Amino acid sequence: MPTRNMLQAINQALDIAMAEDEKVLCFGEDVGSFGGVFRATSHLQEKYGRRRCFNTPLVEQGIIGFANGLAAQGSVPVAEIQFADYIFPAFDQIVNETAKFRYRSGDLFNVGGLTIRTPYGGGISGGLYHSQSPEAYFAHTPGLKVVVPRNPHQAKGLLLASIRDPDPVLFLEPKRLYRASTGEVPDEDYQLPLGVAEVVSEGSDITVVGWGAQMEVIGKAVALAEKEGISCEVIDLRSILPWDEETIAESVFKTGRLVVTHEAPRTGGFAGEIAAAIQERCFLYLESPIRRVTGLDTPFPLTLEKEYIPDHLKVFEAIRESMHF
Amino acid sequence: MPTRNMLQAINQALDIAMAEDEKVLCFGEDVGSFGGVFRATSHLQEKYGRRRCFNTPLVEQGIIGFANGLAAQGSVPVAEIQFADYIFPAFDQIVNETAKFRYRSGDLFNVGGLTIRTPYGGGISGGLYHSQSPEAYFAHTPGLKVVVPRNPHQAKGLLLASIRDPDPVLFLEPKRLYRASTGEVPDEDYQLPLGVAEVVSEGSDITVVGWGAQMEVIGKAVALAEKEGISCEVIDLRSILPWDEETIAESVFKTGRLVVTHEAPRTGGFAGEIAAAIQERCFLYLESPIRRVTGLDTPFPLTLEKEYIPDHLKVFEAIRESMHF
Amino acid sequence: MTTAHEIHTPDFLSGNDVSIPTYRVLSQAGDLLDGADRPSLDRDKARRIYQAMLATRVLDERMMASQRQGRLSFYMQCTGEESAVIGATAALDDADMIMAQYREQGALLYRGFSIDEFMNQLFGNELDYGKGRQMPVHYGSRKLHYMTISSPLGTQIPQAAGYAYGQKLAGEGLCTLVFFGEGAASEGDFHAGMNMAAVHEAPVIFFCRNNGYAISTPSSEQYAGDGIAPRAFGYGMQVLRVDGNDLLAVYRATQEARRIAVEQNKPVLIEAMTYRLAAHSSSDDPSGYRSKKEEEIWREKDPVLRFRHWLTAQDWWSDEEEKTQQEILRRDVLDTLKRAEKRPPPPLESLISDVYADVTPALKEQMETLTAHIRRYPEAYPKGARLLEPTEDTRDNTQGGA
Amino acid sequence: MTTAHEIHTPDFLSGNDVSIPTYRVLSQAGDLLDGADRPSLDRDKARRIYQAMLATRVLDERMMASQRQGRLSFYMQCTGEESAVIGATAALDDADMIMAQYREQGALLYRGFSIDEFMNQLFGNELDYGKGRQMPVHYGSRKLHYMTISSPLGTQIPQAAGYAYGQKLAGEGLCTLVFFGEGAASEGDFHAGMNMAAVHEAPVIFFCRNNGYAISTPSSEQYAGDGIAPRAFGYGMQVLRVDGNDLLAVYRATQEARRIAVEQNKPVLIEAMTYRLAAHSSSDDPSGYRSKKEEEIWREKDPVLRFRHWLTAQDWWSDEEEKTQQEILRRDVLDTLKRAEKRPPPPLESLISDVYADVTPALKEQMETLTAHIRRYPEAYPKGARLLEPTEDTRDNTQGGA
Ligand SMILES: Cc1ncc(C[n+]2csc(CCOP(=O)(O)OP(=O)(O)O)c2C)c(N)n1
Ligand SMILES: Cc1ncc(C[n+]2csc(CCOP(=O)(O)OP(=O)(O)O)c2C)c(N)n1
Ligand SMILES: [Mg+2]
């Protein structure tokens, strides 16, 4: 199987989707001939023409508004927001429109064809406006699906599934891994399921849950823990909304311990939802409090980014504390 | 003490703040001579002139952008968003600007003078666009304060505190109670503290937490519970951000049980944060899982609003279940 | 892109240099104005238009009265703006998409939305296509190419650009007309939609109903320029201001706009100058912000009357017909209303359907919990409890989805 | 509000009817053009301007080179736009507020931001007013009335309207100038800010740097109209398009704009036509989206050279001075850079300060946990561990806050 990085996997997914269905359109700021500032849409304009892959004016609320209209009409827009930090001008179009389109019309109209791609997360010296992880904002929005891949193979399969899913999907791409994460990616068309978490590695002492770039961090933390004889079950949530409570709960029934980690600030972050649901579901099985390893309740810093980030050592310590509670 | 409804209390708070400090300005859609669609700003333009109380064009991102600029300049803007459902076009100005203004400038500039008032919540046959409770979106945003009063007395004292607070405050007004909630409100200037929950009534068996209009619902639920001999400690959170974990934890140390209720959808709602934090803090004291009584994970309905809403019977059932776990 | 000529003194330009005339065809008495062409409008179409105008008037009157009687929770009238809305709609192909704001029921009446369909939405009953989720007047019809209304203002404007772009790619020669108020035109989404449509050459007609007010806010506090029309220059878009109370002018202007949109794939702006004769909504009392005298001036410019004068002059309408028609309409509205308000609410499952294409496991679980709760307290949820009983007839609720 | 005259044929207006000239004063050779007045600019001020232009050039060159050497994470040049930025700034009162986008370091150099201050921000060290939280080039200075840069585009535009409104109420005769690119002018916030300022008569100068590109997106894909200038007509705002590479024209235009803003409490729009000669940022390579030839054409319109020619013709500047000045600046930049990159990072507490006016109990607790963690793994967080040691000298970090 060919080895690709995450950008190449995403580019290939877009290419496959556009080749298969001429209703699929890719657009956003600098997405056209330039191929996007990260080059996720490279060569798509060349291959599919300016009408199907194009630059938009610099207006996120317009990009998503336009995309909502296209999707309602029956097209399959894949809109790019250049950085997740810049998705907020489109918040109304996403939260009040995209998410509620089908519901409010009683299914007369829907924007299920819409996929919004956007790079998120820290670790790239981006400071407070090129590092945010906004998944929790969208996870509080029924009607949306929110998906985050952890590596190139996942990215391709989940993005193809998102584009073809009958519901609108916000596809958050961990930009720190764009080029850093490489792996085998089949050339063929394939999909990975939405709404289903993946048990990445089995274990018996403690469950560790994350998504996106944080899975790499968890990998390192777990390696340290295993050295101390702690057997970790690692779960990639993959879909933040709807999320796979079942798989996490099954794991916690077995391990009795849970650590959840994300980069976003702690308060109101999605780890809170997981902890709340799992303590209710697995109350009698829990042997220690569910621990969250997250960003501080502050904006994202720059110079002291390394200190801020919930890295493998912090996750490792949380695992340890949970074991020794 | 004079009896007032919540709108009158809010109007009086604004009046006091404007009389005291000429830097205080009130504006928003229809806020000027008309006094706002709910009449919270009645007579303020008459008293303080068109320069200090005025209509804005119909553009929420402009209202908050303008307010951010005014606050940075040293004015004390009190901006109204006509319905909380319409705050989302201003989400970027609030989340990326208001909340991060002081931090990003290293305190060279701040918008601490800003207060955003907006009516929220259901129970008024408003359907999905006149009923939302968006507090959780903002609670995930460090740098903001989020405050919700439960009655006229609280509304006046908390609003005056919000206007004078050195940080930007989102002040969510339970519109169902605007005229329905009446009570004694002193004529004088007084403030109630931000960031501090209030134990509304003491009890020993279970802690019940909510905010805003939900406090009335809790009141009724607790009355039913008390009839069954269940002693409830009722806490009004009042500030969603920063929230008073201490007071809730102290109560749960005592009661060992917790029910949290809000109108917003469950997933990603603020009850999740409270449950996550409290299960961690009070793990060994909990006698039953923390229960959440919330809206469904859907947009807000209209015809079946009564079925949707987390009413006193649902809260009561949760209390019961928690007791009989 | 920019013009080449130079100046060497710093002379600021002001909007005043650009003067925007108003296009009119009919006098208030219903006569063609000097120099105005008689539009190509045959008897049948003219009558279809007028009947929609009349139906709008009657529906609005009756429903506002019902709201005042407490039978309906909320209502919004089109009164005063029937020519703007129906004139624009009549100039379209019936398969063109209409994305409206909320005050455009005339468009639906023109296209054939039945009184039944109106009532089911207004009462949010089991036959409401929207399944009782939105407030009254949030109509939608897939078969009539009328996008379901959404309360957040301005959001439909960039959506219309996208919808029209999709129509262009589909190549069926259709376009989108998007209605919005002069208030909504202040939203950021207006700017976004206008610019996106212009840059990407979407066949969309931006139709602004400038009715002087956004709730209590007069247009003088909404913008400082000469209305909405000159904004088109900022987007390189063609524009026409039209007397919104002049049906023939609106009709003709929109025909022309449609031609530009569909033949040239260019967006167009129309600003219809009109007046909201009624209150903003049933929750509003305009006496708090405008004078009776001002209203009176505009009442004399009644668009329905003006068009009726013209029709009568063509011998295409008579006083008799007017009377009969009004009576039929009134009766129809009242009968239908009575039926609609008695109809049961949408099924309990409508609380969780259409959030996603398929109901998620989590929602199914929440529904089960809710159902169990209602069974425990049936008297507290009379609607919900009733819905839990199995019903004999399975009603067809999909007509709007054809 | 709307003009009265009528037409009876549906003649759409197009932006083409409105022709917007460009104001120029100097030829590229530095000569006054026919009909152009010599602006009232004395020797001292002219030299202050030129020195800021030169400093901007040198700073940009050096810092981009340092970035290429890996010493700096990121950089953005003003190159090609020095006249637009510095000409506008020089026309202001030094106490007027400037709200910039990110490419306006020339304004700071004109106002006296020291090289030290630049470097501390660029390296996010302990003396950075922003405490190392934002990416390089996000400068701010309270004492110089220069709002700290924020990355989200367009947000400063309605903020400028609000700031200026506050200045009007304060009655000190000051105004706000807000810079933004032609790309950022597509944001909804642009529409919001322009309209709010016009309706509420805020003394603000909207200054658009139209440099032809937004990253890779050419202005032809940004808007379909004749640039940004005609948008002013939609807001009833006065406007002037100016040759942005002509310092005297920009200066004079902004003087005039300031007069209108402050004396009449009216917002004004200036569109400066210029070109971004360098890459968008250090992360960008323009060869992917534009031709060397196009760049060459604009390189010949170098604004710094054009103004230097004029200065030299006035005998206010010499080749010698140019050489000395450049050398001094280069040395200064390099020396300062060396100092700044060695300075320690901001204190660990800067992670939690300034989120709120006072640190919250929750943040204090999070900080304690973090501190304990760093003490456990000091080698994993070299910066953080170093910051935990008590330092002897308590440095003054408040100059920018004066
Ligand atoms: C985003 C948003 N903000 C505010 C409102 C509340 N609101 C409903 S109608 C209205 C006035 C609209 O005025 P205009 O666009 O002129 O339309 P008209 O009512 O005059 O037809 C307002 C402020 C809303 N629905 N959506
Ligand atoms: C809201 C937002 N969207 C996108 C970006 C990413 N971005 C940074 S600069 C830029 C281009 C800006 O172009 P323009 O306004 O013309 O300014 P110029 O760089 O030409 O000076 C973009 C898209 C951003 N910073 N903020
Ligand atoms: Mg209006």
Ligand SMILES: [Mg+2]
């Ligand atoms: Mg540019």
